[in-house]
Each structure stands twice: as C-alpha cells, then as structure tokens.
Amino acid sequence: MNRFEYIRPATVADAIAALNEPAARALAGGTNLVDLMKYDVAQPSRLVDINRLPLKSIEITSGGALRIGALVTNTDLAWHQDVREKWPILSSAILAGASPQLRNAATAGGNLMQRTRCYYFYDPSTACNKRQPGSGCSAIGGVNRIHAILGASDSCIAVHPSDMCVAMVALDASVEVEGPEGKRSIPMSGFHRLPGGEPERDNTLKVGELITSIIIPEPHFGAHHTYLKIRDRLSYAFALISVAAALRVDEGVIQDARIALGGVAHKPWRDFDAEKSLKGERVGTQGFTQVADFILRDAKGQGDNDFKIELARRAIVRALEQAAAGTPQDQADKSIH
C-alpha cells in the first residue's frame, strides 16, 4: 500500500475542498478501496475519510420517495422496514451481494463507486486500459469468462460488479452529488458509463464531486418483481448474469415493465425500448422470450463468456416469469422456480 495523507473532515464542504485534486479519494466503508490499495491498483495521494459526515439517514420524502444517505450501510438499507415493504427489489438485490460482514461496512455511495473485478484490472503486472490508460486490454483475447456481452469497446470489456445498482437503475433512482461547482442530480441510468475509449472513467462524476444521497421514487409493482442472480457458487460471488425485473400488471395486461441486467456490461444495463415493447402485452413466456432476444440483439461474446448470452436470455425470461407470478427469488433458499 502506498503512503498517503489522511484527512477526516466534519462537513460536506470541507470534504469537497479536500477531494478537489485528481489523486484524492473518499474513504467510506473501505471494502473496495482498501482492497484495491493493497494491490497497488489504487494509489491515492490523499484519503478523505467521510465517515463523520451527516449522510447516514434513510428518509421518506414528502413526495413518498426514498432518500438514502450516501453513508447508509448496505445492511441498514437492505433490512430497513420501509425498504423491505415498498422497495423490496432493492433489499433483495443488496442481500444477493457480498457477505454480511462486507454489507455491514459497505455504504450506498461506495457501492456506486466500486470498481470492476476484472482479474487483469486487479493485476498490475498485466496491461489494462482501465488501470493504466493506453496500456492495452489483456482480457480481450485472454481469460474472459466473467466479461461483458453488451456495450464493450476495443479498449475494455470489464463489467460493473454491483447488484444494488442494478435494482436502482430499474427503479429510476437518481444520484445527488455535490462538488466545487455546486449540487446536481444524475439519473442513475446515466451515472455509470460505457467504456468507449476512456475505460478509466467508470462514471460521470467530476473531480471533487461527492455523492451525498440517492433518491428512488416509490414503485408500484406490488409483488410483481424479482432479483435473479446467477453465479458460479450459490453465495458470496459476483454475478455472471443478474436480472432485476418488475411489472405492473392489470388483469393480465402489462402496464409498466422494468428490466435491468447486471454482469453484462460496464454499467447496469437497461433497455427502455425493450420495456416499452412489453406495455399493453399480455403476460406470457412467448412475449418474454421475444423481449429477451431484443435486449440481447447486439450481444457479443469474447470466447470464454459466449455462454453468458444464452444464460442472459434464459435469466431474463425466468425473471419476468417470476415477476409476473408475483414470486420473487428468495435470496436464502437458492432454488430457482
């Protein structure tokens, strides 16, 4: 681990001032950043410990939306009574990820900022455009079982690892940030980005900006939702494919549909055209198969991960069937019905 300056600000304004240099990093739970520092993948000049900032509350706004402080732990968010009742897909996605120990430390803001688990990104002895821009991508033509099938570029085929973010994208969340130029709100679907020619940029945050909260409107899907996560072992592994699916159904006709995928791209993948195509359709496997094919129309394998295209297709169909039936995936009993 490199040597760094350590600052523990008491106010958001002081934190933003301390973060206003390119090699400064905010420290929250540390579950990803400290890990990356041990590998010398992250080498911050300054750590700004934001754990004393007043960003730890979960509130329901006057408009009925959920406001999640950036420092709320994954555990506190997933088990919060209002979240379990009104935003159950968010609770389910969080509980599908990591381990209880990690969820006790990891924060909502930190989850958005976590970096890919591409093995080459984690190994400084290899070329990686995300870690060292211009050095090349070892995963293209290398071992790429876990890598992207949608939205990849010639520079990078890494995937975003989060479960929580997949549910947040499906639920139309927005990210509140504060920086040297003031406050702004970023729609969750535009927070993370595709790699293009700049894979070193995971998201659209600017230097010095700090996530302060995440806002999610109240969804109206009742029990018609699921978070289905497919991975190499039953617990405590990143998604090969995950699907957050939610439907609003009236007498068998779909009024609103949300489908977001994890493990497939550099960002949680949501296809608004695909969702629109389900509106007015009757629930049924045939329509679900068609929409899955549509979502994956541009999917491209890299060799080792070719299987993920068919896996994604089947996972989308199964998730939509679970949502239609009102039988969300159980995250403790792993059998998939």
Add this chain to the structure above:
Amino acid sequence: MNQIPHYPQISISLTINGTLHELKVEPWVTLLDLLRERLLLTGTKKGCDQGQCGACTVLVDGKRVNSCLALAVSRDGAEITTIEGLAQNGELHPLQVAFIGRDAFQCGYCTPGQICSAAGLLAEGHTRSRAEIREHMSGNLCRCGAYTNIADAVEDVLMPRIAAKEAAE
C-alpha cells in the same frame, strides 16, 4: 535527494474487549494488523487479507466486519470485540461451547472468525432457518470443509433463542 514526505501518526482511541486503548497509528494500518501486531491479540486471524475469507471477522460496535479492510484510523472511537473478548467471567460464550460440542472445525484457523461472525448473526436477528444460517455465514470460508458442523453449532445456539423469544411474545 528527494525528501521523503512526512506522514504524521494519528491519535485514536479504541475500546477493545472492554479496555480503552489510546494509540498513535499510521493511517495505512488496518484494524487487523493493529490487533495482531501492536496489541498482540492474535486470536483474530489473517487469512486472505482481501475481505474474501472472513478469518479476520471482529465485532465493531456490535456488528461483524472484516478487520483486514478497515483502516484503524477510520474506526476511531469504536468498541471492538475479538474472539478473546467473547468469554465472560471465565465462562465460554455459548457459541464457543457449541463449536466444541459439534467439533465444528478441523485445523481451527477460521474458527475465531466463524465464531465472531456467528455472534454478529445472533445479534442481527434476521436468521431463522438452516438455509438462512448457511447464507448468513457465507462470508466465512473453511478450507477444511467443516461447514456442516459449523451450521450445526450455530443452529444449536440460534434455535433455542428463537423459541424463547417466541414464547415470550
């Protein structure tokens, strides 16, 4: 010659197993290394040192965390409980008794982390079934593969507590 930058040590206080410690630490020292190397509390184990195995699990303000991924400075003011702090007045913690009773280990290296993790699980109150025990203990790996007996030991302590709580309600 370039001057090596000076990084000051930082004063922190931690209450560890009931005893207050005033310490000066460099900011890059993890809670795990502080416990083991400075305070010689070597019950907490370093397995992967990357948050993947759970051998370093301790309770911070009553909640289980991976001490290898926690910088000690960022936990200033916290109350830490390690495996050395679970026994009270010479009496083993019920989980320690259950792990012995169920022979829930082979080499024993993961055991302190398993027991601290299980203590966190009991306090959380979200675990009610065998499937949930397995899921909620999934952050602790056992390379000897004693999982069945570990789940038995946790079940031995958890289930009577659930029954007692239900009887009281």
